[in-house]
Amino acid sequence: MRVVSSLINLAFVVLAGGFAAAALVRFSPGFDVDENSWNPRLTASTIEAMHRARQVEAELPKFYLRYLRGALHGDFGASEAYRQPVSELFRERAPVTARLVVFGTAGGLALGALLAWVAVWPRRAFPELIAASASGALLAIPPAVLALAFFFWQAPLSLAVALAVLPRVFGTIRSVLGDLYSSPELLAARARGVGATRIALRYVLRAGLPQWLALAGVALILAFGLAVPIEALCDVPGIGQLAWKAALARDLPVLCALGLIVTFLVASVQSIGEIVGAAR
């Protein structure tokens, strides 16, 4: 029952999120203006046809319903700025962003876990201070500046994403690790002389699996959010750059699809967290 209710809620939130994103774009200034109207090479009838197409989009509820009908069949419309189907644009750009986001998330979680382990495992104030200071220093750097530095040094941008994700997950990992490392089972295992690797695998990874999964979801969304400024500033041809350019060009079909995807991601992570929490 809980799963069904979460799925219904997920569907509602995704639909409402997509509509809200479309409304934001529709009512932004300059939406009704198409720069191609001033293109001297276009004939009057072509410009008139473009105006008619724009008029259809101006009626938001109608546009959104038609858009959703198409989306259900895998047709997300055509980008006005790129003159290309949105699904094709996403197919071309998704692997670039996926690499950035997945490696960035994995790296951020791994480095965050390592730093949190340094803070928790030795049970000494000094390593804890060092770990917290390293995380605090990274948190103090705007992610866009970090990405720019990596871009100019020609270092992998996914590492910049990882370093931006790290301090944002460090606190949670440290708190979960702290709870797990002070659990009676783990203390007993340490007293029995069980090795650090076995403890990490059995008592930390397995016992805290729901929390780790929830955290991974949050980190994934965080990394996706970071992709927009990073790709826009560093000229990476991914979904983030597409979102930025689409926002500047008021490209409604692209932004509508992005609204649906981002809302789906966030709402799915929340639903999974709710279901896992209820199951526990």
Added chain:
Amino acid sequence: MIFVRRAAVTALVAITLLGLLAPMIAPYPYNRQFRDFPGAAPSRAFPMGADEIGRDRFSRLVWATRVSVALAPAAALTSVALGLAISALSGFRSRVVRRGVESLTTICLSLPWIFLFLVLRAELPLNTGPAASVALTFGLMGIAGWAWPARVFTAAIAGMIDSGWMLQARAAGVSNLRIAAVYAWPHIRSLAAAQFRVLIPAYILSEASLGLLGLGVPDPLPSWGNLLRDLQQPEVVKANPWVLAPLALLMIAMVSLELLPSRPERAI
């Protein structure tokens, strides 16, 4: 640790004073152009050099500190107040209302708010005063950011609904308003203070990122964010490392805010 925290408090006080006393400390107004000195190197007249249109970098940094330090707490307060007001609705026993608040929070967390900033920048008339434009930018940040604290408050309120004292208050016929103000608020107060403290650095960082993208505080008014735009030109950074000063100040402020002791620790 006490020494580190004292250093953090000192740094924050120094940065705040720098911002508050900007008119006295800055040698020139932030928008004064010295047209004979575009991109001037650091000198006695321009301690950190001049930017590409001849404005003193030091003066602009001092004024930027005033903007960023004063307005981030205001934006954080707006978010916390909005978050509290909206999450208070989840205190009603109706499941539909609670679900509605949760869904609204999720939608707001997933909306591409960057469009709102684009809209705002496009809507502002060219003759908008610096004070109005900066208040709008931070005001919008405050409004857009209500969902994060609201999620925390909603979870806390959900934990309170079935508590013994809440049931007793309801059974005694205490009104919802009185329950919220007299019984629930003391439980939420420390959480609200913590959220306020967490949001200040978050908004300073957000403004910096928006400034880098050109969506933050508009020129000519300086902020740490729009001063960082020079970092997009590595040749400018190489020629005048003082361009990094806003980043250094921002990092010092962020680290100091992180190191501030929390309320329970202070009580201990």
